[in-house]
Amino acid sequence: MYRWWKRIQLDEKLSFAWARLIECFYWSVGYNFGPEFGYARRVLTAINAFITTIDDIYDFEWDGESTLKELELLTKLTKRWDTTELDQLPDYTKICFTDFYNEINEWTYLFDAFLEEGMWYHSGYKPSLAEYLDKAWLSISGHVLLTHLYFVHQNSMNDQDFKSLMTYSKILRLLATILRLADDMETSSYEMERGDNPKSIKCYMNDNGVSEEEAKEHIKISFSVYLYGDGHGAPSSYDKERLLFLFVNPIPL
Incomplete structure (x- = not known):
């Protein structure tokens, strides 16, 4: 996976993107811990690394209306799976789309959701x-x-x-909602400080006029990656030690 990551050089081409390859591998091990699932771990690590980078592009500090138009064009090209208008994109989105085009087929719903959240941020809209x-x-x-x-x-x-799979059944949607709420429990404050979109905690606070602690009590769920903070986006020394223990340091005999 490291050789693949160095080959595509996304973190070098896009300086604002988080390099989270080992954290992405940690997620894939959680999904597929058996020794026979090596291929599945590699596939999911690559997918998660792309998702993290794409999310960073939509969350990147904007310079107003021009950036919104660039993201709208990126979303449109992804949905159409079209490279004919690629020259209209700035370099940072062109890099993302080109690598994405070369590696993966179609994630249009994901790009749509990222764009909708980006438009909320741009307009100052506070969703329920x-x-x-x-x-x-x-x-x-x-x-x-x-x-x-x-x-x-x-x-x-x-x-x-x-x-x-194609209609996104109720059970899939509910599982994804649980994952989102688990993520928001620890990343909400950190991401709001850097100017990100309102998360579920903030939305509930706005809806009901309650404190952050009360909102968290309403949306409380634990998950391994977020047990001691944002283990994916802003890993603490504990998170790094855990990853070293699992994947780098030799097993004591």
Whole structure:
């Protein structure tokens, strides 16, 4: 995975993007911990690394209306899967789209959700919790990861399985919503400080006029990656030690 990451050089081409390869690998190990799932771990690590970078592009500090138009064009090109207007994109979005085009087929719903959240930020709009979750269960990218996970584990697929994946069944949406709320429990304050979009905590605070602690009590869930903070976006020394213990340091005999 490290050789693949160095080959595409996304973190070097896009200086504002987070280099979170080992954290992405940690997620994939959680999904596929068996020794026979090495290929699945590689696929999901690559997917998660792309998702993290794409999310950073939509969250990147904007310079007004021009940046919004660039992101709208990026979303349109992704949905059309079209390279004919690529020259209209600035370098940072052109790099993202080109690498994405070369590696992965279609994530249009994810790009749509990222753009909608970006437009909220640009306009200063404060969504209700219900509005936020209607997009946020997509922008957390659980549907993308689970769909790829299904294909790397299955040798065949029947019509019912395919229909369930393509229509995003209720169970898939609920699982993605739980993941989003777990993420927001620890990342909300940090991301709001850097000027990101309102998260579920802030939306609930705005809806009900309550404190942050009261909102967190309402939306409380624990998850391994966020047990001691934002282990993916802003890893603490504990998170780094845990990753070293799991993947780098030799097992004591």
